[in-house]
Amino acid sequence: MELFGIFFAAFLINNILLIRFIALCSFFGVSTQIGTSIGMSFAVIFVMTISSAVSWVVYHFILTPFHLEFLRTAAFILTIAALVQLEELYMKKMVPNLYRAMGIYLPLITTNCAILAVAFLAIDYKYDFLPAMVYSLGVSFGYSLAMVLFAYVRERMALAPIPKWFQGYPIAFITAALMSLAFLGFTGMFGL
Amino acid sequence: MNLWKDFNAGLIKENPVLRLMIGLCPTLAVSNNATNALGMSVAVAFVLIGSNWVIALIRKVTPDEIRIPIFIIIISTFVTICDYIMQAFYPTLYAALGVFVPLIVVNCIILGRAEAFAYKNPVLNSILDGIGMSLGFALALVSIGVIREILGAGSVFGIALFNPTVAATIMILPPGAFITIGFLMAALNKMEKKVL
Numbered sequence: 173m174e175l176f177g178i179f180f181a182a183f184l185i186n187n188i189l190l191i192r193f194i195a196l197c198s199f200f201g202v203s204t205q206i207g208t209s210i211g212m213s214f215a216v217i218f219v220m221t222i223s224s225a226v227s228w229v230v231y232h233f234i235l236t237p238f239h240l241e242f243l244r245t246a247a248f249i250l251t252i253a254a255l256v257q258l259e260e261l262y263m264k265k266m267v268p269n270l271y272r273a274m275g276i277y278l279p280l281i282t283t284n285c286a287i288l289a290v291a292f293l294a295i296d297y298k299y300d301f302l303p304a305m306v307y308s309l310g311v312s313f314g315y316s317l318a319m320v321l322f323a324y325v326r327e328r329m330a331l332a333p334i335p336k337w338f339q340g341y342p343i344a345f346i347t348a349a350l351m352s353l354a355f356l357g358f359t360g361m362f363g364l
Numbered sequence: 365m366n367l368w369k370d371f372n373a374g375l376i377k378e379n380p381v382l383r384l385m386i387g388l389c390p391t392l393a394v395s396n397n398a399t400n401a402l403g404m405s406v407a408v409a410f411v412l413i414g415s416n417w418v419i420a421l422i423r424k425v426t427p428d429e430i431r432i433p434i435f436i437i438i439i440s441t442f443v444t445i446c447d448y449i450m451q452a453f454y455p456t457l458y459a460a461l462g463v464f465v466p467l468i469v470v471n472c473i474i475l476g477r478a479e480a481f482a483y484k485n486p487v488l489n490s491i492l493d494g495i496g497m498s499l500g501f502a503l504a505l506v507s508i509g510v511i512r513e514i515l516g517a518g519s520v521f522g523i524a525l526f527n528p529t530v531a532a533t534i535m536i537l538p539p540g541a542f543i544t545i546g547f548l549m550a551a552l553n554k555m556e557k558k559v560l
Contacts, residue, residue, distance in 0.1 A: 191538050193393035194463075197386065197472060242448065245466050246440040250433070285389055285470040292463050337550040341385065345546030352539040 182310030190352040195286035209323035213316035215277040224308035227291035381504035386472040392541040401509025409498030420490035
């Protein structure tokens, strides 16, 4: 039940894009087409789960025993950058189909702040290993949900008559505001 | 003259937030009141100016192939310093900014300026570029913070202007951030067309 609560809170109530405002560059950058937004979402689910597991281990088994907690910023970002490279090499060799599907999104992920943020937040919330995994899964599913929904809206919006000054990014932000309003409706569900 | 141009570019013409659309996450997340917005701007300015300075200083001895990891280590050093200073001297501000302080390390503005400017220019120009870009970032961030705080809480920097019960609370909640930046960009588009 507790794990379900962690998952649900990360998935909808504290949606990483629309409520927490993390990883917005990718939210506005790759959401112009449904195809690219789906590719990016899968890449995020994949990388986020692995990297938060590895950074949890790095923090609790390398940094904490040696009292090097102050190095966490540098340690996490280097871990993630190295990990993304390794994953890319591995996928290219072992699962070329999957690699072709999300290939170009993988390098972009190093600079996706959601990955780093989840690593930090799992430490800040003092989660154990399993809750940390559930939390990062919840966050990445929440990311995908918001991303794909937003891409659907933006594809339809391309055909809509929009006032001249609002075309492009301004109207995208206002659309995001309406979606964020809808997500605020989940607040307080299940007493979370 | 050239120095002035390096300083000036970041303010309006290449404003990182409203023009280049980078550094959005902290802009929207911590702009729910003017004080947090100012605190975040100062933190980003410290890291940006510091990392621009060091990167410009060592650019001649930096091997081209591994420049990005070197930039990241320099930036994360400054972020860690900033993190610990804030934690020690401004605990309430640190609690309000939360995870966004360590996340400055992946703020695209900082790595972007390192790669696009500091790695190619002398120290003085790089520092001025850092100051200009930080001011541009602060301008966008603080104006969003002020607008949201007035409309959403009826105050500026914590000083009450009118009765908060008539204020639109939605403006200090997450949707308010998206609405404010959307309208601000539309206004900037309109102003620019008029000037040209």
